[in-house]
Amino acid sequence: MEWNDYLTGVFLALGSFLALTGGVGILRMPDFYSRLHPAGKTDSLGQLMVLIGLCFQTSDWLVLAKLGLIVSFLMLTAPTATHAITKAAWLEGLRPWQRPGDAENVYTRKHPDKRAPYFSAAPKDPLASSTSAEQGQQLEASDE
Amino acid sequence: MSSFLLIDMILLGLAAVVAIGVISVRSLLSATMLGGIYSLLMALIWQNMNAVDVAFTEAAVGAGISTVLLVGTLLHTRRETNQSPAIHWPALLTVVLTGSFLIYGTVDMPDYGDASAPIHTGRVQQLLGQRVGKVDNEGVHHAWTYSTMAEQSVERDEPERSFPPERSHGEDHGGDAEAGAHGHPNDDFKGHSPNTVTSLLAAYRGYDTMYETAVIFTAGMAMVLLLRRREERA
Amino acid sequence: MGTVLTITMFSLMASILMTLVRALKGPTSYDRILSVNAIGTTTVVGVVVMGFLKGRPDFLDLAVVYALVNFVATVAILRFVEQRRLG
Numbered sequence: 001m002e003w004n005d006y007l008t009g010v011f012l013a014l015g016s017f018l019a020l021t022g023g024v025g026i027l028r029m030p031d032f033y034s035r036l037h038p039a040g041k042t043d044s045l046g047q048l049m050v051l052i053g054l055c056f057q058t059s060d061w062l063v064l065a066k067l068g069l070i071v072s073f074l075m076l077t078a079p080t081a082t083h084a085i086t087k088a089a090w091l092e093g094l095r096p097w098q099r100p101g102d103a104e105n106v107y108t109r110k111h112p113d114k115r116a117p118y119f120s121a122a123p124k125d126p127l128a129s130s131t132s133a134e135q136g137q138q139l140e141a142s143d144e
Numbered sequence: 145m146s147s148f149l150l151i152d153m154i155l156l157g158l159a160a161v162v163a164i165g166v167i168s169v170r171s172l173l174s175a176t177m178l179g180g181i182y183s184l185l186m187a188l189i190w191q192n193m194n195a196v197d198v199a200f201t202e203a204a205v206g207a208g209i210s211t212v213l214l215v216g217t218l219l220h221t222r223r224e225t226n227q228s229p230a231i232h233w234p235a236l237l238t239v240v241l242t243g244s245f246l247i248y249g250t251v252d253m254p255d256y257g258d259a260s261a262p263i264h265t266g267r268v269q270q271l272l273g274q275r276v277g278k279v280d281n282e283g284v285h286h287a288w289t290y291s292t293m294a295e296q297s298v299e300r301d302e303p304e305r306s307f308p309p310e311r312s313h314g315e316d317h318g319g320d321a322e323a324g325a326h327g328h329p330n331d332d333f334k335g336h337s338p339n340t341v342t343s344l345l346a347a348y349r350g351y352d353t354m355y356e357t358a359v360i361f362t363a364g365m366a367m368v369l370l371l372r373r374r375e376e377r378a
Numbered sequence: 379m380g381t382v383l384t385i386t387m388f389s390l391m392a393s394i395l396m397t398l399v400r401a402l403k404g405p406t407s408y409d410r411i412l413s414v415n416a417i418g419t420t421t422v423v424g425v426v427v428m429g430f431l432k433g434r435p436d437f438l439d440l441a442v443v444y445a446l447v448n449f450v451a452t453v454a455i456l457r458f459v460e461q462r463r464l465g
Contacts, residue, residue: 012383016385020389022393022416032408032412042393063435066442070438070445089408092408155391165401174407177410180414184417184421185394191428203440207444
């Protein structure tokens with residue numbers, strides 16, 4: 001084992017760990033908005049770790065250039081896709097999951113004076129319609 | 145058990161799970177997206193079989209174009225299937241019988257990479273006796289160069305080529321007697337590949353590449369049509 | 379080195395399996411879109427790892443195509459869900 005093999009091992013282990021925890025998180029998180037976190041982690045950091053680790057395994061400049069191209073494509077497209085999915089879900093009216101007992105449609109817990117809505121341009125402002133309890137319901141049955 | 149076989153089995157199992165999910169889910173949009181996952185998994189399987197061109201086509205067609213086309217079709221239909229999933233017994237019986245016959249047929253197939261497979265045995269003696277690319281007893285390396293072919297074909301007065309080329313299966317095939325009658329002077333295969341599948345692929349290489357290029361071009365066109373800017377219709 | 383790559387490949391496939399369960403369960407269509415996107419990214423990485431595992435890093439062209447096609451498919455589905463029209 002040369003030094004580059006050890007480096008590759010470390011990076012691949014990190015990438016595998018992130019991929020596995022991302023899979024567990026996507027499977028176990030309670031609602032759509034919290035599932036975004038493990039999915040984005042797998043998308044960006046996990047693939048970056050694996051691809052950087054593989055960079056130490058080659059001495060061909062063409063292969064290195066292709067690896068850099070894949071990394072840059074994924075770093076451009078994966079967060080964009082995640083953001084687009086989130087925006088589409090918010091605009092259709094999907095609201096974050098809340099623990100029982102929390103105030104209806106208030107999504108900041110620690111700072112009550114910073115209760116601005118996350119997307120101020122959203123047509124369905126959560127604070128403007130905070131009296132309707134149905135607004136906070138998730139669109140669970142919309143797809144099944 | 146090699147790790148490639150294990151990876152193949154796991155990927156095929158995942159693809160089977162996705163296929164069952166596609167036919168059992170009610171929402172048509174979900175079925176479309178699961179079809180995208182199916183083609184992604186199939187591309188990994190193709191790559192595991194070293195069939196990179198098929199994986200390319202699967203990427204462009206399966207994950208890209210067919211998803212876009214199916215979503216475009218969904219714009220003109222409903223989003224749900226209107227009948228509850230039921231098992232159609234004659235269809236299931238037909239599928240199971242066909243699959244059983246196909247699996248029964250694979251039992252007689254030679255092992256992967258078997259040197260005594262029928263596609264190799266036709267010309268494998270020639271393969272062992274060929275000189276091109278080898279170093280003979282005098283230490284002369286028979287390299288494959290275009291210049292020697294051009295020189296020798298000028299002075300040789302080449303005869304008409306015949307397809308398929310006549311085979312010579314003699315035991316004393318050293319390649320010296322009629323070497324270079326067709327194709328390269330040192331090529332004992334007269335310009336043809338010893339492997340049947342490879343020679344067929346080489347013969348139809350142009351069509352193969354042409355249609356693959358057409359597929360990639362179509363994928364690029366769909367990408368442009370999808371991602372272009374256009375003014376908003378009211 | 380092949381052992382490390384094989385272990386990475388297996389963990390990627392385990393991640394695909396767990397994400398696939400979420401894609402089959404739903405419950406909303408956005409969960410499914412998110413799962414398809416995550417599986418696409420994992421497949422791109424899997425293609426690269428498989429290329430190195432086979433000792434043929436020429437397979438990386440395939441991963442480049444995949445990274446782009448996956449993004450296009452996600453954008454197409456989102457345009458359908460959000461605007462009800464394509465193009």
